[in-house]
Amino acid sequence: MLNDSFPLNGPDQDRRALFLLLLFGLIIFGAGIGLRDPWPADEPRFALVARQMVDSGHWLFPMRGGEFYPDKPPMFMWAIACFYKLTGSLRVAFLLPSLLASLGTLALVHDLGRRLWDRATAWRAGLLLILVVQFTLQARQAQIDALVTFFITLGVYALMRFLHEGAWKWYALGWFAAGLGVITKGVGVLALFVLIPALWTHRTEMKAAGWKAWLKGLTGPLWLLVAVSLWALPMLLAVKASGNPDLLAYRNNILFRQTVTRYAAAWHHFAPWYYYILSVVPAFWLPVSLLLPWLIRPWYRAIRQADRRIIHLLGYLILVLIFFSCSRGKRDVYITPAVPALVLATAPYLAELLTKRWPRRLWWGLAGLLTLISVALPIILTASPKLTEKLLEAGTKPPIVATSILALACVMAMVLFRRSLPLALGTVLAGFWLVLGLGIQPAINPARTPQSLVEQMERLTPAGAQVMLVSYKEQFILFAKKPLYHLPYQMPHNQQALRAAHWQGKAADRWVMGPDRDLAPNFNLGQAKSLGRRHGENWILLPPGAARPTGPAPDAPIHSFTPIAQN
Numbered sequence: 001m002l003n004d005s006f007p008l009n010g011p012d013q014d015r016r017a018l019f020l021l022l023l024f025g026l027i028i029f030g031a032g033i034g035l036r037d038p039w040p041a042d043e044p045r046f047a048l049v050a051r052q053m054v055d056s057g058h059w060l061f062p063m064r065g066g067e068f069y070p071d072k073p074p075m076f077m078w079a080i081a082c083f084y085k086l087t088g089s090l091r092v093a094f095l096l097p098s099l100l101a102s103l104g105t106l107a108l109v110h111d112l113g114r115r116l117w118d119r120a121t122a123w124r125a126g127l128l129l130i131l132v133v134q135f136t137l138q139a140r141q142a143q144i145d146a147l148v149t150f151f152i153t154l155g156v157y158a159l160m161r162f163l164h165e166g167a168w169k170w171y172a173l174g175w176f177a178a179g180l181g182v183i184t185k186g187v188g189v190l191a192l193f194v195l196i197p198a199l200w201t202h203r204t205e206m207k208a209a210g211w212k213a214w215l216k217g218l219t220g221p222l223w224l225l226v227a228v229s230l231w232a233l234p235m236l237l238a239v240k241a242s243g244n245p246d247l248l249a250y251r252n253n254i255l256f257r258q259t260v261t262r263y264a265a266a267w268h269h270f271a272p273w274y275y276y277i278l279s280v281v282p283a284f285w286l287p288v289s290l291l292l293p294w295l296i297r298p299w300y301r302a303i304r305q306a307d308r309r310i311i312h313l314l315g316y317l318i319l320v321l322i323f324f325s326c327s328r329g330k331r332d333v334y335i336t337p338a339v340p341a342l343v344l345a346t347a348p349y350l351a352e353l354l355t356k357r358w359p360r361r362l363w364w365g366l367a368g369l370l371t372l373i374s375v376a377l378p379i380i381l382t383a384s385p386k387l388t389e390k391l392l393e394a395g396t397k398p399p400i401v402a403t404s405i406l407a408l409a410c411v412m413a414m415v416l417f418r419r420s421l422p423l424a425l426g427t428v429l430a431g432f433w434l435v436l437g438l439g440i441q442p443a444i445n446p447a448r449t450p451q452s453l454v455e456q457m458e459r460l461t462p463a464g465a466q467v468m469l470v471s472y473k474e475q476f477i478l479f480a481k482k483p484l485y486h487l488p489y490q491m492p493h494n495q496q497a498l499r500a501a502h503w504q505g506k507a508a509d510r511w512v513m514g515p516d517r518d519l520a521p522n523f524n525l526g527q528a529k530s531l532g533r534r535h536g537e538n539w540i541l542l543p544p545g546a547a548r549p550t551g552p553a554p555d556a557p558i559h560s561f562t563p564i565a566q567n
Contacts, residue, residue, distance in 0.1 A: 014119060018110050021126040025106050028130060028430055029099050029139040032437025034092045036445040037478075040535065043142040044474040045069070047094040050080035051478070055564040060238055061250060065477045065486050066559030068246055070253035073231060075184040076144045098146035102139035105150045106130070108157045109340050116164065116309045117348055125347035127422075131429055134284035134332070135339045140437065144185045145333045151181035152337040155191025160312060163198050168216050175220040179227025189224075190320055190337055197315025201308045271330040276321055280332045285339065287425060288346055290362040291353055298349045313345040360421055367425040370432065371410040377403040396447040402439025406431055450539070453531040454479040457541050460529055461511050468503060468558075470496045470514030473535055483562045493518045495554045502553035504544060512542045522549050 038047040049062040049069055062069040062077050079097035087093050109129050113122035129135055138146040159174035161167065174191060181188015199206070209217075232255075239247045271279075282289050302310035320338040324330060353359045381388065381400045388398050413427035446452065454476055461467055461482075468485040469476055471493040477484060485503075487496045497514065501522040504510040515537035516525060524547075528540040 014114060014122075017119065017123050017126075018107060021106055021110055021123070021130070022103055024127075024430075025103050025130055025139070026099075028136060028433045029102050030095075030437075031434045032140070032441050033095045033099065034089065035438070035442040037091060037449045037451070038094050038142060038475070039448045040473060040475065042144075043094060044478050046077055046080060046142055046144075047090055048474045048478045049074075049077045050084055050094070051090055053077060053081040054085050060235060061247065064474060064489060065484070065561040067486075067488060068250045070250045072144060072185060073183045073254065075180070075231070076147050079147065080142070094142045095140070098139055098142055101147040101150035102135070105135075105146075105153045105340055108150075108153050109344060112157050112160060113344055113347055115161070116344070120351075121347045124350050125343045127426065128288060128343040128347060128350070129340060131426060132284075132288055132339050132343065133286050133429075134280075134336055136433060137284070138333060138336050140433070143333060145336045148181050148185040148188060149337045149340070151177050151184055151188055152191045153340045155181065155188070156194050156316060156341065159191065159194050163194075163202065163312060164308065171216070171220060172223045175223040176227045179224040182224070182228050183231040187334075187337075190323065193319040193323070194312050194316040196319060197311050198308075201306070201311055270328050273325050275330045276325055276332075276335055280335060284332055285342065287363055287366055287429075288342060290366065291346065291350075291359050294353050294356060294359050295346060295349060298352075299345065310345055313341045317341045317345065354421060363421050363425050367414060367421075367428045370428050371407075371414050374403070374407040374410040374428075374432070378407055397443045399440045399443040402435050402443065405439065406435040409435070449479065450475050450534045451479045453534055453539050454481075456531050457511075457513050458482050460541055462509070465509045465511055466507070467511045467513060468500050470500045470512060471518045471537075472514070476513075477561055480561070481563055483560060485558055485560050487556055487558060491554075491556055494521065495556070497522045498549055498551055499554045499556050499558075501547040501549035503558065504542070504547040505549065508544050510544055512546070513539065516540045522547065524548055 038044040045064060049064055052063050053059045053074075056063075059074070059078065059081065062072075062074045076097060080094050083093035083096040084090055087096075106126055106129055110122045110126040113125040135149075138149065155174045155177035157174075158170040158177060162170035162174060178188045178191040181191060235254075236251065239251045281292075299310060299314060303314070317338045320335060320341075324334045354363070378400050381398050381403060409431040410428050413424050413431065417424035417427060450473070457467065458481060466485060467482070468487075470487070472486050472489075477486070487499055491499075493515075497518050498521075500512045500514070500519075504512050512519065512523065513531070516528065516539075517537065519525065519528075519540065519542065523542050525540065525542075527546040528542050531539040531541055533539070
């Protein structure tokens with residue numbers, strides 16, 4: 001329970017509490033692993049890169065099909081590749097790094113809560129972390145954010161221990177962890193934000209510090225560079241030795257365009273400065289976001305009393321929000337690293353807050369709303385034959401059984417735990433995640449992948465024929481069992497189609513696959529073979545002789561991809 005006293009007694013209560021938290025996390029975060037394939041937008045890309053690392057033996061430079069992938073450092077792809085090599089199953093491997101990183105973050109939050117406050121606070125902080133929608137959502141997806149959140153949280157954990165215990169080894173670990181975060185997603189330096197409010201809280205200690213302490217402080221950036229060098233140094237040496245212009249472009253892109261330029265002059269995901277405050281925090285930080293108006297007073301009181309714990313955590317949290325709000329490019333996942341600090345700053349006051357009328361009403365309201373949604377889902381699926389027919393046409397089995405189980409579980413939770421708000425809400429939220437992972441996602445998996453389209457294409461093309469993908473998604477290459485050709489991923493789609501038309505016209509055995517909307521200007525669609533609809537597009541296969549190029553061929557390299565079975 002969240003608002004009652006710590007539930008475990010005995011000499012090993014800390015260990016047993018952590019075990020229970022990790023068990024809860026494992027069940028909720030891990031439900032459904034192995035039951036679905038990677039889904040757009042990001043998961044197929046990372047899974048494809050990881051599989052190519054294992055299949056080719058080339059791990060230093062990530063590749064997407066036959067093209068270098070310079071958007072992110074390879075740390076997350078390395079993790080997937082390692083688990084793929086261990087398990088032999090990409091379906092299992094691609095979700096394991098996020099799962100284990102989230103369990104690691106959960107352990108760090110519990111331990112820091114225990115050290116800064118007490119066992120009960122640590123227990124509540126851990127349970128709150130599992131309940132926060134954004135954190136669990138990222139724990140269940142193969143995006144980089146769960147892993148970078150772990151490294152940033154490790155950095156915050158270490159620096160908080162340094163600030164409150166004084167051991168310099170934690171200072172070094174904090175900077176090193178920030179460096180690991182940098183080679184995961186670039187924003188690992190967020191961990192260092194916790195040191196900024198410390199400039200005020202520790203001003204007396206800093207004035208009294210001797211020159212040895214200042215020298216030790218200056219070693220922090222060196223530890224960060226050591227961590228970054230684990231990847232950057234071999235990469236830079238390999239690029240320099242190769243003289244390959246593609247690798248030079250990769251180096252420049254990953255070091256500059258995807259870091260400084262992406263932040264200062266973002267080219268997509270535009271949103272106003274208040275996006276996180278008004279659009280992300282209220283929904284994605286549920287259920288804690290419902291308590292924020294009532295947290296202002298205890299937080300203000302703690303700051304007035306110079307409580308360094310709250311000052312450091314809130315200072316870090318606010319700085320993270322400001323940092324991402326200042327960039328034009330925004331995505332909801334970016335602020336996931338702030339969630340651990342949020343639950344740690346909330347947990348000491350949770351028991352008191354849940355005795356107040358409106359916080360209790362809001363949490364009960366959330367639990368009730370989710371229960372009503374769960375009851376409505378199977379009714380809608382049962383009462384609407386047209387919806388069922390559309391789902392079947394899209395390759396999706398109507399998840400009536402799964403949604404019915406969810407409705408029953410939510411209603412029982414509301415009845416059985418009517419005297420315990422935290423248990424009721426926690427059970428309802430857990431029910432949603434479990435049914436989603438074990439029932440709903442496996443049911444809709446065929447409609448979220450292009451596997452059937454790729455299989456059709458491979459059946460329709462003769463043995464030895466060449467096939468080019470236009471406007472492709474990484475999922476298509478992920479499911480391919482025959483060699484494929486494709487153009488640069490960032491090349492405009494109309495230019496890809498024009499280049500493909502010229503390519504097809506130069507040989508008699510060349511086929512082109514892509515969305516009909518993009519191919520129409522440069523091909524005779526009367527010869528097209530329909531493959532189906534995915535990613536909001538109607539995909540077609542065009543046989544040799546269908547090309548009708550409307551202009552000169554764009555200058556663009558043609559990449560090839562050969563699945564490992566062909567090697």
